[in-house]
Amino acid sequence: MLAGDLTTMPLAELLQWVDVRGARARVAVRTDEGISSWLVAEARYVTRAAAPLARGRLAADGTPEAPGPGLVALAREQLLDLFLAPSGTFELDEHAPPPAPGVALEVPVAFLLMEGLRLLDEWPRVAAKYPRETARLGATSGVPTGPLDPIDAAIRALADEAPTLAEARLVLGLSRPALLRRVDGLGAQGLVEVEGIPHGPDVEGALVREATKLLRARQFAEAAHVFRSISITSPGDRLVRRLLEEAERGQIEALRAKLQPTDVVSRAGSAAVALRGAEAIVVDALARPTTVAGLVVASPLRELETLAALTRLSARGIVAVEPAD
Secondary structure, three states, X not given: OEEEEOOOOOHHHHHHHHHHHOOOEEEEEEEOOOOEEEEEEXXXXXXXXXXXXXXXXXXXXXXXXXXXXXXXXHHHHHHHXXXXXXXXXXXXXXXXXXXXXXXXXXXXXXXXXXXXXXXXXXXXHHHHHOOOOOOEEEEOOOOOOOOOOHHHHHHHHHHOOOOEHHHHHHHHOOOHHHHHHHHHHHHHOOOEEEOOEOOOOOHHHHHHHHHHHHHHOOOHHHHHHHHHHHHHHXXXXXXXXXXXXXXXXXXXXXXXXXXXXXXXXXXXXXXXXXXXXXXXXXHHHOOOOEEHHHHHHHOOOOHHHHHHHHHHHHHOOOEEEEOOO
């Protein structure tokens, strides 16, 4: 068992360690505010988490043994709240059974980690934007561009009743950070409004959210393309930079699965085709047959760019990639 303090080993670092190991682990956290929670991770997925502490409409959607979508979403949201805990303690045990009651989940540890770090980055701005819990939440005439998840749908429906933010939090059983970050996202889409707070489309935020969905679906190349484009216009955005790094790591892992380090790469008969960009650079680095690992070292490009270009060249028949004898 591993135990420690969240000030010396924050939750993000702890979950990174769990994700890298990929083994079964029960992680229990107790914040200095007296909040206790836990999760069970198996094969890099969170498979179970503590039942929500608060009562409300979302928590009433089923039972821990047979949870509905609202209860599942609330249990996941409760885990995200833990990233905001400035201090507390944790215990990690790879053998202990999960406490009861618990809610079954299926959330990649890496995705929980990314969402938690995103919340950590955005929370100071969101908290400052909505300082008054007496401000009223209202509905707009905006139309969702796609289906809303259970929490967003519940907030949108409740907005018709024009509750204060404090009332909405109690009715739904959400923490203040969970409610405000969801309200902020819905406001950016023009789907709700808060008294005294401007609302409207947040194009860049919408792109980040869509690209994060691609990342969760393991569409790494597509996600990286979006994050890379955003990073050009917002080079100082730490969240986008972190998500781009995650997408590129996923791309590299997928390419490595297709190209073994010991595979032999050589020019093929159609190597005389005019090439440009990364493909030309990789072919120029291929002076003689070499292994994939050797080509990655010889290429002046990054590993991702080299492997991606090599995959394209192989598909076009310009180079041959064959298993070593």
